Amino acid sequence: MSHNLALCKILVKKAVDAGAKALFLPEATDYIASNPQESIALAQPMESSPFLLGLKEAARDSSLAINVGIHVPAKSGKIYNRSCWIDQTGTIKPGYIYDKVHVFDYGALKESNSVEPGSSIAEPVETIVGRVGLLICFDLRFPEISLALKRKNAQVITYPSAFTVPTGKAHWETLLRARAIETQAYVIAAAQVGAHNEKRTSYGHSMVVDPWGKVLVDLPGEGTDPEMGLVDIDLDYHEKIKREMPLLRRTC
Numbered sequence: 001m002s003h004n005l006a007l008c009k010i011l012v013k014k015a016v017d018a019g020a021k022a023l024f025l026p027e028a029t030d031y032i033a034s035n036p037q038e039s040i041a042l043a044q045p046m047e048s049s050p051f052l053l054g055l056k057e058a059a060r061d062s063s064l065a066i067n068v069g070i071h072v073p074a075k076s077g078k079i080y081n082r083s084c085w086i087d088q089t090g091t092i093k094p095g096y097i098y099d100k101v102h103v104f105d106y107g108a109l110k111e112s113n114s115v116e117p118g119s120s121i122a123e124p125v126e127t128i129v130g131r132v133g134l135l136i137c138f139d140l141r142f143p144e145i146s147l148a149l150k151r152k153n154a155q156v157i158t159y160p161s162a163f164t165v166p167t168g169k170a171h172w173e174t175l176l177r178a179r180a181i182e183t184q185a186y187v188i189a190a191a192q193v194g195a196h197n198e199k200r201t202s203y204g205h206s207m208v209v210d211p212w213g214k215v216l217v218d219l220p221g222e223g224t225d226p227e228m229g230l231v232d233i234d235l236d237y238h239e240k241i242k243r244e245m246p247l248l249r250r251t252c
């Protein structure tokens with residue numbers, strides 16, 4: 001976790017140097033464990049997690065908002081797979097969190113062994129880059145939840161992710177573009193890349209798609225340094241797309 005925090009701080013510096021107002025980090029940025037027991041054992045409460053406290057401090061010191069995926073202990077003894085919005089003062093206000101609703105049980109991965117599913121869709125967060133709807137990774141396959149955020153006027157939807165390589169190759173870009181086209185929102189999907197342990201490798205291809213479905217960023221995931229892309233979130237463009245093709249007024 002201290003290693004991951006150090007990598008995050010490199011990205012914070014890159015973001016600040018590039019003039020960014022917000023930085024989007026992947027799902028499970030604190031750690032990816034080798035098995036469900038380890039994942040549960042490593043989870044720390046938000047109040048005392050050195051990873052999260054360090055990231056909040058970095059946000060405050062650099063006046064940079066940060067979206068990050070972490071693990072948090074749940075009352076059931078399992079953990080929540082959580083997406084947090086840290087604002088540019090380093091604060092996670094009430095309502096700035098979302099717990100992954102759809103857990104990923106596929107092939108060798110049984111997320112439900114360790115993760116307690118969340119039970120609600122968070123209101124979009126009013127941020128320095130617009131109204132941000134928080135979702136996570138496998139939620140990407142369930143259009144309903146992103147359309148619920150569209151009805152709540154989300155301008156940006158985030159999917160911090162750690163997709164598997166085969167499902168990523170088959171579906172990742174198509175799903176992200178579809179969600180952006182349907183919701184007419186910016187879709188931002190920071191993704192883990194490469195080998196985590198002998199059993200797990202993530203697909204990568206961190207991607208940003210604009211409200212028309214155009215891919216603005218697709219990071220190659222090469223080399224050893226953490227990579228970052230830079231985009232302008234153009235809220236006027238988002239409005240224009242919605243005005244010219246008002247999908248919500250129609251019924252079906």
Ligand SMILES: O=C(O)CNC(=O)[C@H](CS)NC(=O)CCC(=O)C(=O)O
Binds near residue numbers: 027033039103137167
């Ligand atoms: O394990 C952790 O700590 C973090 N969580 C994840 O990486 C999760 C659960 S295993 N991964 C996914 O949801 C991949 C979804 C996917 O690949 C797909 O929908 O095709």
